[in-house]
Amino acid sequence: MSYFFELPLITDLTEDQQMALDELKSIAISGGAGTGKTVVSLWRHIQNMETSNKYSVIVTYTKTLGHYLSMSVTAIENNKKYKLKNITPPSRQVFTLKDFNKLEGQWKVHEIIIDEAQDLKLETLKKIKTHADTISYGADFNQQLYEKTVNEKEIKNLFGKNIEYNLQQNFRNSYHILNFVKGILPNFHISQSTLDELKDENIGIKPIMFISNDFEKEIEKIIEIINEFKSDTHNIAILLPFGETNDYTKEQSVDKYYDELKNKGISCSKYYNKMKTDNIEIDNIHITTFKSAKGLEFNTVIIPEFHKFKDNVKKVSVVNEEDYYVAFTRTKKNLYLMSSEKLDFIDNDICEIEYLKDNYNSKYISNRNNDDIPF
Template sequence: MPNFRFRLPIDRQLTDAQRLALNNDNSILIYGGPGSGKTVVTINRFLIPVRNKKDVMLFTYNRTLLASIKGLLTEKSEELFGTLDNNAIRNVINNKVASFYKWYGWFQPDYDDKKVAEDFNNKLNRRGGSKFTEIFFDEAQDLTSSVFANSFILADKVSCGADNAQNLQGNFPPDEAVDMIFATLKKQSYTELQQLEANFRNTREIFEFARGFVPEDSNVQELDTSQLDAGENPEIITGLNNDQQMDYIRRVIESNANNNIGILVNYANQVTDIKLYLEKNGYSCKADAPEDKSFSYYYSTMPQADEQVMFDQMKTPFIVTYDSCKGLEFDIVIMPFFNDAQAALTKPRKRRDGEEWVIEKNADGTNKMWATINHYYVGATRAKTTLYVLCNFKPGILNFYKPVAPINDDLPF
């Protein structure tokens, strides 16, 4: 199967709003919905000081997005890095693009401003007191206010991309991430706010379906979809048991060998179930997998050796949880086992604290669940042209959408 492809428009292919954000010399917070180009602008902004041999850092939250960006920079190095030599390019890819949480040293969401300031100053001291020229945060809403309250300790300039509707980690109150991040940044240094309004990823039908999950989000509901390309309606397939859903996934893969395919699920064990099923049917996630039978997968506690293979060469189909799919896009998205979605919305997340398991909390003090409705909004907006939602029975959160007839042998591909 093909390598995962991240499309990176260059300057002349950007919209006026994207170009304004790209060429802004100040600290900036770029906000907008899925497919609006936040990550595209962030990468292009990052490459400007890189080509001028400045000391900068680009941080992501999701390691899957990190892998795709590293893969893009490696694949397109000759056209993206200007006159930098191979050693300098390798240094940028290996050391200047990082997962913030891992770079920090396993950051905890409950760290307060004082703790983060102390740790940032220690990192600065280890650099001999030399600040970065600029640091870039993609998917900034997944970090915490304490990070942005101290970012200028590390750098003279800070650039972020964020979206309230993609606040899946609960580190900010609903609909407040952008305002809070912006207020925190501009309190420390002059910072501008730039909105990217258009969606360049989804068809009209897919986006209309996706925003049905978040009817109370006025920013999402007010987006104009008239300029989106027309496409096929999402396929909502009910009446499938787990084995039939697995078979459906395989048939979609076999019928779309040249497309980026994302398979999105709620839980890590569902990732491994699909992985094992594909392996039983001749597919492999190993480094030496045959091109026509390869795939990749990710969840946060996966075996390190398999994660390294994914980082070295990210393949599709790509199996991943909703938590880890942000920043990615696929030609085709499959959302199987969707009858579990209703339960995931009410199942608290727990983490081990010594000998006990404690329920994780959101920024507003509520219990953190395995999923929010925003997870499914984000998942559906990963699809560029085709979306399949597979389930045994129709969960209540799909009441806004009329499903197609139960599946039969005449598959729609």
């Protein structure tokens, strides 16, 4: 089943979101994970194209988010005419950074909207600026995952006239999810007012950490979770630090968990940046890396090999606390962590802890024929 996405109605936007949407000048949207920055960007683009007779495009860094945005955008008639200084705009509405850099010519549009702008380099932003008089962007520097990208001061200097809108209300994460994030990542700003508001309006349930040093039991528990929640409208993600398998990453790779689940009859999709494909598929059971999950949201998130959290952020150059922040905040409801041992920095105040016993019985029953090819 495909990834389920439903763009919120324009009438459901908050006052702050509506103000940002209706602003005629260039905007700069900030706010934490789950505050609706991408929703505002999507609606601004749709409103430009459908009601304001403006041609706009959306640019984002990752292929996965680009695919997600493309699914979300309302189709516009190809033969609609726009007054663009006699310059023909590109035919597409959503571009990954890689595809945007392939564009040639002196084309121009009314507005370019950059989603996850903190992931782009300053020189790239300067290039984008030449293709529209109006440049709007959304950014959260808590989610800056790549080195040598623009910093907050640089982007504000470059787009100094943009009207700033800071979104505060978190629509995705519950109190217990953000309380867990604050406990694990104390250097990331999560305001007490946000927690207090969520405690009243969306307390949610605590994350659960399952402990077992038996890989088969871990896989059985993951399958049990999938079978408990899977439906047409429930998105499940298994998030890992690494994509492909090598001597170091093999225990924490997308490929490993994808192969294990496919071999046990679980229908799912996978993606990571080094996969050689332009045709991304996102099913509602999806295995991907922390970085490729950015911008997406899921009802249930499972993070295996969590006992390697501290080693990863200390020793591995491509994984940092920002990656884990992204992973934790992808969930709308359930967060499950898999660990081979009890971790001294996690207690019952922020996370439930459950040991997978030797007599653990999985509810999983395979419906795959014995002679099916398991991949």
